[in-house]
Amino acid sequence: MRSSSDVSNASGNSTSTVGPVLSVRDLRVEFDTRRGRVRAVDGVSFTLNAGETLGLVGESGCGKTDTALSLLRSVPAPGKIDGGSIEFEGRDLLSISERDMNRLRGKRIALIPQDPLTALNPVMTVGDHIVEVLDIHLGMRGETARSRAADLLSRVGIPEPRKRLDAYPHQLSGGMRQRVMIALAISCEPAILIADEPTTALDATVQAQILELLDEIKRETGMALLLITHNLGIVAGHCNRVAVMYCGRIAETASAGDLFRHPHHRYTAGLLACVPRLDRQGKGIFFTIPGTPPELTNLPPGCAFASRCDAVTDHCRSERPNLAHTNGSAVPGSTDHLMACWNPAAKASSDAGADHQTSARMAVAYGRAHDKSDA
Amino acid sequence: MTSTTAPLLAVDDLRVHFQLPGTGWFGSGKQTVKAVDGLSIQIERGQTLGLVGESGCGKSTTGRAILRLAPITGGTVRLNSRDLTTLSAAELRPIRRQMQIVFQDPFASLNPRHTVEQIVTEPIWVHNLRPERERVARVRELLTLVGLPGSAMGRFPHEFSGGQRQRIGIARALAAEPDFIVLDEPVSALDVSIQSQILRLLLDLQVQFGLTYLFIAHDLAVVGQMSDQVAVMYLGRIVETATREALYQAPQHPYTQALLSAVPYPDPEIEAKRRRVILTGEVPSPVNPPSGCHFHTRCPIAADRCRVEAPSLRTIGPGHQASCHFAGGPPPELQGAKPGTSLRASP
Numbered sequence: 001m002r003s004s005s006d007v008s009n010a011s012g013n014s015t016s017t018v019g020p021v022l023s024v025r026d027l028r029v030e031f032d033t034r035r036g037r038v039r040a041v042d043g044v045s046f047t048l049n050a051g052e053t054l055g056l057v058g059e060s061g062c063g064k065t066d067t068a069l070s071l072l073r074s075v076p077a078p079g080k081i082d083g084g085s086i087e088f089e090g091r092d093l094l095s096i097s098e099r100d101m102n103r104l105r106g107k108r109i110a111l112i113p114q115d116p117l118t119a120l121n122p123v124m125t126v127g128d129h130i131v132e133v134l135d136i137h138l139g140m141r142g143e144t145a146r147s148r149a150a151d152l153l154s155r156v157g158i159p160e161p162r163k164r165l166d167a168y169p170h171q172l173s174g175g176m177r178q179r180v181m182i183a184l185a186i187s188c189e190p191a192i193l194i195a196d197e198p199t200t201a202l203d204a205t206v207q208a209q210i211l212e213l214l215d216e217i218k219r220e221t222g223m224a225l226l227l228i229t230h231n232l233g234i235v236a237g238h239c240n241r242v243a244v245m246y247c248g249r250i251a252e253t254a255s256a257g258d259l260f261r262h263p264h265h266r267y268t269a270g271l272l273a274c275v276p277r278l279d280r281q282g283k284g285i286f287f288t289i290p291g292t293p294p295e296l297t298n299l300p301p302g303c304a305f306a307s308r309c310d311a312v313t314d315h316c317r318s319e320r321p322n323l324a325h326t327n328g329s330a331v332p333g334s335t336d337h338l339m340a341c342w343n344p345a346a347k348a349s350s351d352a353g354a355d356h357q358t359s360a361r362m363a364v365a366y367g368r369a370h371d372k373s374d375a
Numbered sequence: 376m377t378s379t380t381a382p383l384l385a386v387d388d389l390r391v392h393f394q395l396p397g398t399g400w401f402g403s404g405k406q407t408v409k410a411v412d413g414l415s416i417q418i419e420r421g422q423t424l425g426l427v428g429e430s431g432c433g434k435s436t437t438g439r440a441i442l443r444l445a446p447i448t449g450g451t452v453r454l455n456s457r458d459l460t461t462l463s464a465a466e467l468r469p470i471r472r473q474m475q476i477v478f479q480d481p482f483a484s485l486n487p488r489h490t491v492e493q494i495v496t497e498p499i500w501v502h503n504l505r506p507e508r509e510r511v512a513r514v515r516e517l518l519t520l521v522g523l524p525g526s527a528m529g530r531f532p533h534e535f536s537g538g539q540r541q542r543i544g545i546a547r548a549l550a551a552e553p554d555f556i557v558l559d560e561p562v563s564a565l566d567v568s569i570q571s572q573i574l575r576l577l578l579d580l581q582v583q584f585g586l587t588y589l590f591i592a593h594d595l596a597v598v599g600q601m602s603d604q605v606a607v608m609y610l611g612r613i614v615e616t617a618t619r620e621a622l623y624q625a626p627q628h629p630y631t632q633a634l635l636s637a638v639p640y641p642d643p644e645i646e647a648k649r650r651r652v653i654l655t656g657e658v659p660s661p662v663n664p665p666s667g668c669h670f671h672t673r674c675p676i677a678a679d680r681c682r683v684e685a686p687s688l689r690t691i692g693p694g695h696q697a698s699c700h701f702a703g704g705p706p707p708e709l710q711g712a713k714p715g716t717s718l719r720a721s722p
């Protein structure tokens with residue numbers, strides 16, 4: 001029913017025997033603004049397999065949230081989906097009716113939004129939130145719904161779930177609210193769970209708890225997880241594959257192991273080097289990507305990253321690179337490591353371990369390494 | 376801490392207690408939140424102390440109390456050997472120039488109706504630092520220092536990104552020409568790529584102007600890039616303090632070890648091999664903290680003794696103090712997952 005010939009799904013993981021539950025092809029999202037038309041998502045393609053986690057990584061404004069919201073057809077106005085296809089359970093989500101879409105939202109495809117405080121209705125109890133979803137999608141009411149809601153709360157690790165059903169969002173801590181959001185999202189056992197920066201507002205210890213919880217639920221239910229974040233460090237232990245976005249396009253995509261060991265795109269390498277690490281500690285030891293992403297209204301003709309790249313060539317400034325396989329073959333989709341870079345970081349040093357040396361070298365070159373203390 | 380000159384900042388037995396309105400008749404049954412409870416720190420001139428802990432542990436309150444922005448219940452705060460806790464508001468005003476703060480939220484901490492020029496000029500004007508005619512040039516100089524173009528002067532905060540707004544906040548703090556700056560989670564609201572830009576800027580400014588920082592954060596990985604000394608806080612108290620090297624290489628308190636193990640590594644192979652100490656639950660309410668050691672309810676190595684007897688902060692190495700009954704000694708028998716080794720998953 002679904003062709004998986006296009007775009008990578010061969011992650012090399014145990015999940016690769018199953019066909020993709022979702023395939024997004026050439027997705028485009030546009031915003032009409034006063035300063036002109038902006039293409040927030042510009043030809044993004046990816047697949048998502050059951051039981052797999054795909055990390056979607058990039059800076060604020062790179063289009064990662066718009067990509068995710070497109071899967072629910074919930075891109076906020078004035079944005080609109082302008083092209084491409086989103087194939088899910090045998091249908092193109094972009095051509096089905098709004099009514100059919102409503103049956104999918106929250107049921108087959110669920111979202112954990114970025115800010116758990118504003119996402120919950122302050123005048124509704126935690127129980128009301130969950131019961132409402134169970135009623136709408138599963139027709140569950142009364143005591144059945146309440147006990148199912150309590151089960152869900154206990155499933156996401158909320159103590160005294162019965163009592164918490166009557167709590168209001170403001171009575172819960174940030175971590176607890178995020179757990180409520182997760183309980184809501186998994187209440188109908190969706191095929192796809194989208195988690196948009198699920199831990200950004202949380203403490204490191206709670207962040208670790210939430211990510212473990214998502215992993216656990218994924219293992220139990222076999223759902224696919226789309227994990228959106230700006231911090232590559234967070235996704236390392238929790239993703240099968242990673243796609244790095246920059247200015248509305250995918251800059252690089254690969255299996256997590258491949259991407260972290262051999263980042264090809266200069267932007268990926270930079271993002272990776274920016275992550276503060278415990279094994280590279282010392283005052284002033286850090287790497288910086290200079291500058292900020294260009295305005296989408298005013299993209300340069302060549303590579304969008306050219307102005308911030310330390311390995312920029314004339315070619316980069318004049319022609320925009322397309323996503324291609326890292327071994328140089330022009331047709332994307334045959335294998336799993338794709339990147340859009342004319343002068344990739346891992347070009348000269350393809351053997352194992354080279355990237356660690358590269359990032360360590362960068363750290364020394366950019367930081368004041370006088371008191372470097374490696375673990 | 377061995378230097379002969381007095382530290383720039385010396386905080387001794389600082390206490391900040393808040394009274395909650397009572398729930399009973401006529402406000403009876405009042406409860407006290409001990410947000411900061413007997414905290415002592417020292418920072419040498421030109422150095423950075425990193426203050427780490429989870430939300431609600433009292434780290435921001437500590438920062439604010441030091442600047443006398445939060446009411447102090449007890450203890451002393453000495454800046455340049457002068458006790459700030461006894462000064463009147465009028466006496467304090469000239470001293471406020473020497474101590475500034477950069478806030479966490481770059482969106483809420485700038486007046487949306489003021490231009491960047493007005494925002495950055497205000498401290499200069501309040502403290503009457505420069506002659507009138509030099510002020511515009513001074514603002515331009517400050518903006519250049521923090522990496523903003525001069526054209527930013529006439530623009531409003533909403534026109535800037537989070538990172539740029541944080542630069543405006545830093546320029547405002549620098550405008551007062553301070554000795555000491557409290558950095559209250561200055562990068563936690565920013566993208567990682569922008570975080571490192573702001574951290575580098577802060578370090579450059581520290582070297583250039585000999586600034587002393589209190590760097591408040593919840594992320595130990597970030598703190599390690601900025602600090603000379605690190606203090607870990609839990610429920611209003613310091614549970615461990617040491618030099619950066621000692622704290623990261625030989626953390627003694629199980630809470631520090633748990634915080635370290637919560638830091639993700641940007642490497643899937645290391646992540647897969649790591650043994651994590653994931654703390655269960657959340658920080659208990661400071662209204663009714665647990666008996667004995669405050670941490671015992673979440674501690675992986677808690678013993679009977681911990682439930683009864685509160686450990687005191689004791690010295691276990693040069694400049695290294697921890698408040699755990701088991702710190703420094705051999706780990707107790709019942710220890711299931713040995714936290715000390717879990718974070719040594721070196722590549």
